[in-house]
Amino acid sequence: MSDLTVKRLTQRCGDIDPRDVSEYISTGGYKALVKALLTMKPQGVIDEVKASGLLGRGGAAFPTGLKMQMVHDTPGDVKYVVCNADEGEPGTFKDRYLMEGDPYQLVEGIILAGYAVGAQKGYIYIRGEYDRAIELMKNAVEQTRKIGYLGNNILKQHFNFDIEVRSGAGAYICGEEFALIESLEGKSGRPRYKPPYPPVSGLWDKPTLINNVETLANIPYIVSNGSKAFRSVGTDNSAGTKLICLSGNIANRGVFELPFGITLKDIIYDIGQGVPGERELKMIQIGGASGSCIPSDMLDVKLDFADMKKNGLSMGSGAIIAFDDSRCVIDIVKSLLKFFAHESCGKCTPCREGNPQLYNLIDDFSKGSATPSHYDVLQSLTQTMQQAALCGLGQSSPMPVVSTLLYFKDEYDMHINGRCPAGICSSTNGGEII
Amino acid sequence: MVEEIINSHGIAEDKLVPILLDIQNSNDKHYLSEDDLKQVSRLLGIPESRVYSVATFYSFFSLQPRGKYIIQICDNAPCIVNGAYNVIDDFRHILGIDMGQTTPDGLFTLEYSSCLGCCSHAPAARISGELYGDLDSEKIKSILSDLRRR
Known part of the structure; x- marks a missing residue:
């Protein structure tokens, strides 16, 4: 193992039995929960998270403490914490690793977040493909309930909190926060218009803190060790x-x-x-x-x-x-666009129509039928999608096209001239497209 | 059966997805029949149109009967660069069916899947809830013969 790696969030992964809550506790688990509930006010927890500089780990890098403050400050008796464990981004398996290696750390993070924002219920929405993670998280919630850290009057405080684990059903779009919330409500996972954002009006239109698994898993460390210790690793603007x-x-x-x-x-x-x-x-x-x-x-x-x-x-x-270098850039981009065309929820036109059109245009390159005018169409289509799509899916799916046009334009040109340098797009021989 | 499953979840609108998942998993053909959807609609008090909308939105749900074992092969980039197309070809060849089809004996259905989070063991597939990684021709043959013997 390279010595560049750090063992903080992953300190227990592989070393404890993820089914056994006592192993979590004997390695310092639930220390943060006890500390927070007995010695800190909810605002104190939020202040510590703010001071830590923790930024959301799901992709948007929104300041977690600020999001917590917004949920905390929004009036309402009923509030929710939602853990976004719908890890569908191809090539991403870190949340699975955290949930399977140290499920209790995530449970503790969610309870702490619930205490901080004044929520009574938390949901963990795990993608349906993650059978083992679902089973382990359900077990972790149950074990935690058994030792009294979930339920009513936790640690004899006026704090009631429980967690429910929900399975997704195979929809990449449900990683988008409002699509996930819609799915939790029993509907098709289609994003809502924003604003209002979830901290103001989220699950069942109640104030909702929605965070990625890795973000929430950082909270026990911050509460236990303080924001200064958290910042001891990382850079000034990217702590931890x-x-x-x-x-x-x-x-x-x-x-x-x-x-x-x-x-x-x-x-x-x-x-x-x-x-x-x-x-x-x-x-x-x-x-x-x-x-x-x-x-x-x-x-x-x-x-x-x-x-x-x-x-x-x-x-x-x-x-x-x-x-x-045996890979063809066009072929890779084509496979990514096939994915997005399939996963678009269909609610907004730029994404629903744009992704299949992008796919067709790139497919023209791979078939050798693209012309220089394709570049103009690609530019106008990618810009339209980036600016007009309703949610992150349609706004960001053109990115592979935009970035490869910037850095691998020569490969597009070659395909226009009937040549695939990797020999993948050709049907019969080493690079010539027939 | 549908009634039992609904009762175990409680009659609540937001349980629609977990209820449909359980109904689908409870039958050997892994699908939701028209009758299932109608019953769910009636018992949960949700319009049939919405139950149908949800059942056709999520890729896990099928309205057509499928095989006893559903083989979902990842065709995302990390698997593709590690040989996913060969895996797809192997499964198709051995089973004699195309993607999306079910073998005549009703045992296997072949489907594409998006990323299974198994990228460190690409190429990967999920078969009836179990993950299989580092797939090659030999491994695929032995997995299929194991499943046939079950």
Whole structure:
């Protein structure tokens, strides 16, 4: 194991029996809950999270403390905490790792968040494909209820809180916060118009704190050790650690907990141990299926929200997919667009119609029937989708197209001229498209 | 059966997705019949149109009978670059069916799946709730023969 990795959120993963609550407790678990309920006011918990500088880990990087404050400050007797465990972003499996390795840490994070914002009920919405995570989280909730940390008058305080685990049913769009909320309400998962945002009007139109698994899993550490300790790892504007998922053509695939501030080069070559075989790295896609695709000479960018933004990148869910030089950029982009065309919920036109059209245009490149005028159409279509789609799916799905047009334009040109350099788009021979 | 499942969840609108999942998993053909949807509508007091809308929105639900074992093969980028197309071809070839079809003996259905979160063991598939990673021709053959013997 590379010494660049950190053991904080993942400290127990692989070392404890995820079914046994006593192993969690004997390794410092539920210490934060006891500390918060007995010695801290809800506002104190929020202040500590604010001071930690924790940013949402689901992709949007919204300040978690601020979101908690908004839910806390919105008037209402009934409030909810929703844990977004609908980890559908291709190449992302960090939430699964956390839920299967240390389910109680997430339960503790949700209870703390519920205490902080004044909620009575929490939901964990786990994608249906994660059978084991669903089972382990259900067990963790049940075990926690048995020891009295869920239910009424927790630790003899005036704090009632319970958690329900819900399974998704195979819809990528439900990772979008309002689509997830609609799904929890028993409807098709289609996003709502914003504003109002969930902290003001979320689940059943009540104030709702909705956070990613990794975000909530950070809260016990912050409450236990304080914001200063939390900030001891990472950079000024990106505090703490980030779980990164390495997949694709890379030797050491897996989930790694890393300090913010290290370079993508370190991640690919030190932790990931580079591309296997005699191949060279051609491209990485960072942030998930709608992330940017960048060439191998851009790896000096740091794992840091500000540095990545400066370079036009987004950390997204923390997925990094590596592609070696045997891969065709057009073919990869085509497969991503097929995915988005399938997963679009159909509510708004730019996404419902835009994704299949994008797919058709890219398919023209792979068939050798694209013309230079395709570039104009691609530009206008991607801009329309980015600006006019209702939610993040349609706004960000053009990103692979936009970024590959920026960094791999020569490969598009070659396809117009009937050549696929990787020989993948051709039907019969080494690169000529018939 | 439908009534029992609904009672175990409680009569609540928001339980529609978990109820439909349980109904589908409770029958060997892994699908929701027209009668199932009508019963759910009646017992939960939700219009049939909405039950149908939900049942056709989520990719887990099928309104057509499927096989005893549903083989969902991931065709997202991390699996593709690690040989998912070969996996798809192997399954199709061995079972003699195309994607989306069910074998005549009613045993297997082949489906695409989006990312299974099994990217560190790509290429991967999920078969009736179990994950199988690092798939190759040999492994696929042995998985299928194991399932046939069950």
